[in-house]
């Protein structure tokens with residue numbers, strides 16, 4: 001380490017929903033570059049080590065460099081002149097910024113939605129319909145002796161999930177790590193993750209719901225015929241053995257990913273899995289947790305839920321929040337050509353939404369906040385360059401198990417944070433709309 005290098009211990013990686021908070025960052029003596037990211041996995045290392053402060057303009061209006069003040073004014077004007085403004089993204093920013101975004105949607109009687117709507121939205125719907133039996137990842141590390149992954153590949157998407165929380169992790173009741181656990185994995189094909197599983201069920205595509213329902217029946221002692229194997233590809237012998245192991249463990253956990261939530265059945269699949277966890281609690285302790293992708297997508301669910309009562313796809317057109325995935329999810333609003341202004345925070349719908357939605361994005365004024373140029377920002381009316389959360393910006397994020405963590409940034413950025421930009425836009429919107437201070441305080445409390 002060079003003489004004046006700064007070391008930040010217990011820094012937080014926000015690259016994925018594991019939000020590892022044991023990272024040791026070494027910052028270059030110039031204070032502009034991270035040279036080491038101890039404890040980080042390959043994804044976390046590239047997140048930290050490839051982070052550079054680029055020489056981008058702080059803001060652009062219609063593709064031309066602009067001052068921050070002019071860009072804030074233009075963004076506020078776009079918002080107040082819109083009849084149906086929509087705000088989207090938010091899973092890669094702090095809870096403090098998310099809170100400001102909800103307040104803007106509220107003042108404008110607009111729409112707010114997060115990237116949850118394209119990943120674990122069905123899980124949010126299932127939670128509201130079925131409820132959840134849950135635990136922190138710390139509790140799972142210390143107690144779980146049966147771990148099942150359904151429809152996910154953590155070895156590649158969440159590389160430290162096994163080591164820190166659920167498979168190799170050594171806890172109070174699991175001092176030998178993996179030797180004290182049974183690990184099962186359900187997927188439609190073998191993956192890097194299935195290599196570590198003691199039991200791997202390769203199921204037929206689109207048969208998750210049927211398999212979960214069959215398992216629920218077996219947990220309740222019902223007899224099943226061979227049609228289960230024909231439909232799911234899993235023999236009754238294997239299924240009965242698996243269910244027996246689940247009923248007889250001390251503490252079981254079902255982790256589930258987008259292979260369950262974004263395939264045929266969607267919220268019915270997630271609901272079936274949550275109900276299976278509930279059924280198993282008749283026999284032992286069982287919990288279920290979604291494995292979340294983006295670093296603070298769980299924070300987005302929490303912040304939008306605190307402020308509106310719903311986790312995503314929330315609409316204020318009538319002056320109060322309404323929740324209706326399919327109607328108020330951003331991809332659907334844009335696909336139907338409804339929104340007449342769009343604000344995107346730390347996301348890039350211009351590169352991954354449907355063709356119809358992207359065509360509509362190109363036809364309306366768009367405001368973007370992102371640390372780097374994106375496809376969406378290239379054609380935005382107003383594009384802000386913002387500092388990167390976790391690397392340059394402090395604040396709060398939520399791990400995938402709903403545990404809140406405080407960020408420990410490595411060095412300062414010349415760019416403002418998402419929270420600062422959104423707060424300034426919100427203040428200007430209030431001035432333009434004549435919203436008084438006491439109403440402002442109530443909406444942002």
Ligand code: SF4
Pocket residue numbers: 013014015016017018019020039040041042043044045158159160161
């Ligand atoms: S597992 Fe995720 S949060 Fe942890 S270091 Fe790797 S990328 Fe970062």
